[in-house]
Amino acid sequence: MDDNQKKILSDSLKVISKLQLLAAFFEEEVIFKIYIRTQVIHKMFEHNPELDIHKLELFHLQFTESVLDLLRKIKKTNEKNVSLVFDEIELNKELIIKINDAMRTEQSFEFAQQKQTAKINLSLNKLYQNLSDLSTDFPFGKNISQFSARYAGDFFYEVGIDFFYELIAFDPDAVYKNGYGIIGKKLMGLQCRHNFSNLFYCGLKAGSMTAEVYRMAEEAVYFIFYPARNLFLECDEEKISGIDLSQAYSKRARTVQDLSEKNLQLEQQAPKMKTHIPGDILKLLAEYHEKVDGMDFMDFMNDFDVQANILKAMLNTDAL
Numbered sequence: 001m002d003d004n005q006k007k008i009l010s011d012s013l014k015v016i017s018k019l020q021l022l023a024a025f026f027e028e029e030v031i032f033k034i035y036i037r038t039q040v041i042h043k044m045f046e047h048n049p050e051l052d053i054h055k056l057e058l059f060h061l062q063f064t065e066s067v068l069d070l071l072r073k074i075k076k077t078n079e080k081n082v083s084l085v086f087d088e089i090e091l092n093k094e095l096i097i098k099i100n101d102a103m104r105t106e107q108s109f110e111f112a113q114q115k116q117t118a119k120i121n122l123s124l125n126k127l128y129q130n131l132s133d134l135s136t137d138f139p140f141g142k143n144i145s146q147f148s149a150r151y152a153g154d155f156f157y158e159v160g161i162d163f164f165y166e167l168i169a170f171d172p173d174a175v176y177k178n179g180y181g182i183i184g185k186k187l188m189g190l191q192c193r194h195n196f197s198n199l200f201y202c203g204l205k206a207g208s209m210t211a212e213v214y215r216m217a218e219e220a221v222y223f224i225f226y227p228a229r230n231l232f233l234e235c236d237e238e239k240i241s242g243i244d245l246s247q248a249y250s251k252r253a254r255t256v257q258d259l260s261e262k263n264l265q266l267e268q269q270a271p272k273m274k275t276h277i278p279g280d281i282l283k284l285l286a287e288y289h290e291k292v293d294g295m296d297f298m299d300f301m302n303d304f305d306v307q308a309n310i311l312k313a314m315l316n317t318d319a320l
Contacts, residue, residue: 161209
């Protein structure tokens with residue numbers, strides 16, 4: 001065996017080694033079969049030095065390399081798709097962290113509600129004393145408007161501007177008013193009767209305007225506090241009946257759950273996507289293997305160029 005034959009056989013083994021690696025990567029039976037059949041062809045030339053060794057070289061060049069190009073393209077496409085999947089997983093994780101942070105902020109919001117409600121109850125009591133000339137002290141708690149300013153963006157419910165103006169509109173004859181604040185006369189009577197005991201219900205916003213809605217602890221009476229004017233007005237329950245108080249919080253929890261489940265699905269899909277070969281390509285490879293496996297290679301050698309062009313056309317990677 002001369003040096004040229006040795007070199008071509010050595011190059012042939014390198015090509016077959018590449019095919020072996022791709023067969024192991026994809027773990028598809030048809031690729032293993034092609035790999036084995038290619039080994040058989042190599043052995044035929046190795047054990048029959050009288051054969052034209054350049055036919056083996058041409059066989060790999062026109063055929064095996066086409067198979068390798070096809071598999072490499074599929075592998076590269078799959079890797080891009082898997083990379084996109086992992087990018088999506090990371091983005092979902094970042095969003096989960098942000099939502100979890102927001103949910104922790106909800107706990108802060110709930111605590112702030114309690115503090116704000118205490119301020120409102122005390123402010124109403126002092127406003128009553130102020131309006132009754134029992135006190136001249138400023139009736140409103142320190143930083144009473146900061147609650148809305150801090151939490152409106154994340155936790156107040158968006159309403160229409162017309163609806164908001166409707167809530168804060170009042171008949172001047174139906175309110176008590178002084179230099180400190182405004183309160184509906186009927187509402188002040190109810191507050192006195194129930195000892196200024198209220199519960200926070202929700203927050204509303206319309207553009208840059210905000211209002212807080214409260215419910216009397218012992219009676220289904222709702223009222224709003226409009227911080228911009230220190231305004232207290234009774235609010236018809238029907239007007240706010242459409243607000244689902246659990247919606248914002250439960251939506252965050254559902255989103256975290258959905259994103260977590262989505263990530264689990266993506267993580268399970270990624271390994272399969274990495275080695276996925278489309279069905280039409282598998283069919284093509286099976287047809288190719290059938291042609292190579294079923295032919296008498298010695299006869300094949302007599303019409304090599306024609307057969308090789310047919311096989312190469314079958315595996316035309318440029319069309320993929």
